[in-house]
Ligand SMILES: Nc1nc2c(c(=O)[nH]1)N[C@H]1C(S)=C(S)[C@@H](COP(=O)(O)O)O[C@H]1N2
């Protein structure tokens with residue numbers, strides 16, 4: 005299970021959410037997880053233009069001010085990297101070695117995508133919309149700008165936003181300044197940062213990040229692999245008590261302890277969270293917060309009378325579409341969508 009220098013290089017650039025910050029419904033921008041495939045591009049806000057082009061009747065180039073002059077929407081949205089949980093799989097794909105906490109929830113402000121496309125005039129031959137970033141690099145031996153597509157139907161959903169603010173402030177460089185896409189409910193790779201162009205096309209997009217990346221493969225030559233799309237249900241808890249510096253095990257005093265956490269799913273809002281304080285032998289329902297945002301995580305709490313001894317705490321989420329978080333997720337080659345339950349080791353004295 006050793007970590008390679010290449011994995012460490014990625015892990016040192018891309019950080020996760022400190023689990024104690026799950027206490028906040030909205031993650032402070034600097035503590036939101038981060039995933040950057042290539043380099044953070046240099047962008048001049050004054051000369052920045054977003055192109056809306058391809059199969060549209062009236063292609064346009066919009067400045068940041070043009071976008072900010074359009075109707076604004078603010079939406080709390082939970083983002084999770086599709087590779088979250090990768091480092092817990094065996095064998096493990098060589099990439100960003102996430103444990104369980106590549107997640108965050110911000111209030112994103114921007115303008116809805118649909119009216120932007122409609123104003124440009126979508127051609128009747130449109131099939132997909134391609135979102136291209138300013139960042140460029142090499143992956144899978146192919147040099148490319150980071151780019152992802154959505155079907156026209158998914159792109160036209162009301163909640164899809166072209167955003168320029170995070171938690172009420174301009175986007176930070178690492179989160180896509182000046183403009184990024186937000187596709188509520190979908191895994192992180194969909195939310196293209198440093199957005200350069202939105203291109204309407206009449207055939208499926210074959211860019212590397214779309215056609216090769218983000219597929220649930222069983223082997224390298226698995227051609228019919230399903231694409232990664234929406235987030236599977238997952239719950240995380242704030243580890244109780246205090247941490248041990250090296251190893252991050254928890255130390256707790258015996259007696260009443262309130263366990264708190266948050267749970268989310270990209271398929272439907274979370275309707276149930278269960279907690280186990282005995283390593284999965286038995287489960288009991290946590291109390292859910294009344295507030296169940298459509299596209300953001302839902303808070304929960306659970307009263308535990310912590311007895312002296314060593315314990316393994318777990319939690320699992322169920323969403324309104326009937327998806328239940330598994331104890332162990334199914335393995336796939338690149339380690340995507342690992343929503344197996346979190347385990348927190350606690351020493352109570
Ligand atoms: N242009 C661009 N957009 C991108 C990426 C990228 O490398 N380049 N990474 C994607 C991935 S894999 C994830 S998980 C999210 C991370 O968003 P965040 O860093 O704001 O949390 O951005 C997505 N958008």
Ligand SMILES: [Mo]
Pocket residue numbers: 039084085086087192193
């Ligand atoms: Mo990601």
